[in-house]
Amino acid sequence: MGRSPCxxxxxxxxxxxxxxxxxxxxxxIQKNGHGSxxxxxxxxxxxxxxxxxxxxxxxxxxxDIKRGKFSQEEEQTILHLHSILxxxxxxxxxxxxxxxxxxxxxxxxxxxxxxxxxxxxxPMTHRPRTDFFAxxxxxxxxxxxxxxxxxxxxxxxxxxxxxxxxGASGGADVAIQAAKMQYLQCLLQSATTTIASACxxxxxxxAAISAHDADAAxxxxxxxxxxxxxxxTSSPGSSGPTLTAVGHSDGQMACTFSEVxxxxxxxxxxxxxxxxxxxxxxxxxxxxxxxxxSDVTNPVDWCSATASSSCGGGASSPFPWxxxxxxxxxxxxxx
DNA sequence: AATGAAGGCAACCGCAGAAGG
DNA sequence: GCCTTCTGCGGTTGCCTTCAT
Numbered sequence: 001m002g003r004s005p006c007x008x009x010x011x012x013x014x015x016x017x018x019x020x021x022x023x024x025x026x027x028x029i030q031k032n033g034h035g036s037x038x039x040x041x042x043x044x045x046x047x048x049x050x051x052x053x054x055x056x057x058x059x060x061x062x063x064d065i066k067r068g069k070f071s072q073e074e075e076q077t078i079l080h081l082h083s084i085l086x087x088x089x090x091x092x093x094x095x096x097x098x099x100x101x102x103x104x105x106x107x108x109x110x111x112x113x114x115x116x117x118x119x120x121x122x123p124m125t126h127r128p129r130t131d132f133f134a135x136x137x138x139x140x141x142x143x144x145x146x147x148x149x150x151x152x153x154x155x156x157x158x159x160x161x162x163x164x165x166x167g168a169s170g171g172a173d174v175a176i177q178a179a180k181m182q183y184l185q186c187l188l189q190s191a192t193t194t195i196a197s198a199c200x201x202x203x204x205x206x207a208a209i210s211a212h213d214a215d216a217a218x219x220x221x222x223x224x225x226x227x228x229x230x231x232x233t234s235s236p237g238s239s240g241p242t243l244t245a246v247g248h249s250d251g252q253m254a255c256t257f258s259e260v261x262x263x264x265x266x267x268x269x270x271x272x273x274x275x276x277x278x279x280x281x282x283x284x285x286x287x288x289x290x291x292x293x294s295d296v297t298n299p300v301d302w303c304s305a306t307a308s309s310s311c312g313g314g315a316s317s318p319f320p321w322x323x324x325x326x327x328x329x330x331x332x333x334x335x
Numbered sequence: 336a337a338t339g340a341a342g343g344c345a346a347c348c349g350c351a352g353a354a355g356g
Numbered sequence: 357g358c359c360t361t362c363t364g365c366g367g368t369t370g371c372c373t374t375c376a377t
Contacts, residue, residue: 015371016371036362036363037362037363038363050362050363051362051363054363054364058364087365087366087367088365088366089365089366090364090365090366101364101365101366102366105366105367109367
């Protein structure tokens, strides 16, 4: 493969660009266009390689570059596109006007990737991590929740104690209990099935662990419910991340999240279709419905409602970690 | 105020594929 | 069809800034 010597050439400047160099490059391209990048530096009077010039232009000097913080919408778009396209930064960048692939890549590596990991998702697959060490946070959260419920049960009315745990009014205790049960069920099922079929447990456990308290566990339960809820909007006062289902080419689902209501514009959706992403083909060419939290007070069977996609419903084994919790009445009670 | 750690970002490196001779 | 050149892309590095102690 013939690779141009480019930057290997001696005597060419490397490192940060000076304002003078920027000005020369800008002036030249505005006047002549970039043409051949290889010859550009010489013609523009720059002691740089063409590659360096191209990079500087595309990532910094281009007039249509949008700078500054990524908006929630952009963030959500990146998450969605990454869940479909993977590390195809240039492809993702084409759907974010004014953003460069480099900028998106940096934003992913410094922000979004970390957040996904924190929430218990594999940043590459956008699905819950189910290997043992990755599942440790889930196990710890589970144990913590078990202890709290056991303590509450020992002290009297479990539902009242549960309500106390998260500071909810008495009217919410049924929903809280249901959310817990649903959370546990999703958690366990997600670990049972293959990575491809899981959705809600990882994110929920990650959220719980990050906060180290019962409130977070409840938030996690709500998040789990949100992940698999068939419809609705965010529950009043819920401050946790909103999880969003994303179709995959294998017909399975993964979750993305946002701090606010998920925003996928019709433009983005249309562009996704243009991409011919397999994940959308399997959903009849449209985005799957966005998840929400609306019905926490009406605990339907969230997992089974989306059994084929979000929680790996229909899992052959009802119990994912028999070696860890043999005969634990707390676990069996929930299954 | 000083110092070390962590985060953020611009830039570089090397590979792969397209284009042209 | 093969070889060379060029461009584009993704991964990685290193510097600068901000934050915590």
